Amino acid sequence: MSRHLSLSPLSEVSSTSFSKIRLIATDMDGTLTRRGKFTPALLQALEDLAAADIKVLIVTGRSAGWVSGLSSLMPVAGAMAENGGLYFPPGNHKPIVLTPIPDLVQHRQHLATTFENLQTKFPQIQESADNRFRITDWTFDVAGLREDELQILNNLCQQMGWGFTYSNVQCHIKPQGQDKAMGLLQVLRKYLPDYSPEQIVTVGDSPNDESLFDRRYFPVSVGVANVLEYADKLQHQPAYITAAAEGDGFCELSSYILQSFQIPN
Template identity: 65%
Template sequence: MVLVPLKQAITNNDWKQPRLIATDMDGTLTQQGTFTASLLQSLEDLSAANIPVLIVTGRSAGWVSGLATYLPVAGAIAENGGLFYPKHSAESVALTPISNLVKHRQQLAQAYQSLKSEFPQIQESSDNRFRLTDWTFDNGNLRVSQLERMNALCASLGWGFTYSSVQCHIKPASQDKAVGLRQVLQDYFPEYATQQVVTVGDSPNDASLFNPELFPFSVGVANVLDYVDELRYQPTYITAASEGEGFCELVQYLC
């Protein structure tokens, strides 16, 4: 599949103006790991243009509750589709039902130890203690072959597995960003058809957001090219700039 440059699509009038943006965070909104002034201004510009933004991230429940409160966004989905934090709400909404949280965490810990027995170099992520639905360890430049082996091991144990440029995730098998986003759109934003939503990302854990059967208008920021051969689905369009600058490029076209 050929990734179409975003500028080319807009010049050729192949682009349909979205009414809602659903975007990954790390490597998509961030620039070298931080939010920039340009990014915050872009989010303000989208708010002024009445284009809601949903953050769809693999980051933990503990981190994401703050994002939904302080950023000018309509809400944030945490843990790759596990939880949703609506704007101006103190409570999270479970997107992956878990009947016994303590037992669930114990089972995730056991799965992690199974991986660690074969890959002793992996280290639990610093934010793992703030998680509810998944278990994470740092992606310390693991090779594709190692990641594929981890995926197979998790599947044999009944778990799902995904990764980004930052972290690897052991998760419920059916939990992913697209499933969580579709549920949030149905329950909280029913006025928006999927054809009016643009999804944005940069990593393998964003691949479900690039599924054209679910979200026909998707954008990868330029650094998605680092993973293009590892993606089950590829974005429809690609920005010229990488990371947060790529997201700001998209917003400039929209606003």
């Protein structure tokens, strides 16, 4: 039996399950975007959530440089970059580094060496264009890599003392223990302490979002429909799944939360 059959469709969930939600921690690529772009419907959903005082925190694998500019232009309550490596508070362009890095220059050199070692076994892999804007991790394009090759890359990184994950866009060489869940828990503890677990919903679509689906930390999690592509590969799966894919799925979730949420008179 396929593992994804255990996922509960959002449409079949009692609205009371989402009536307490006050914070949405969401992935970006493939979760907020549709075919790589933001849609007018998505931007309207973010505005509607903000008007209802439901905060949205972006939790992405994108680079610090990329997130710094984009998050300041969107109606969101801050953003995390590099899969839990950094946090950009709202209205602040200076990131807070969540992963301790004593020597940044040496750290980048070690990441570059690790990537070069991977290239000796996978000469086709290409450094991602945004890698020069990164602080904590190193990325290369995921396109063209098979599942078995991704597992080999993961094993090689582990042997060299690094963590590894991938999304629908990139592969990430990262410090061990750095993931979206650990970064989000740190941000919640230090900067957003007023939110309890039942007031938070985590949202994603791919393997680098898997830690956000860990019900030990986040009991309410949602995968947009395209997560089914990876469902059999995820140890932790979302509690619920939308009918629509990508950004349309996030809009579906947004509407569901807003319908469940009663704004005081």
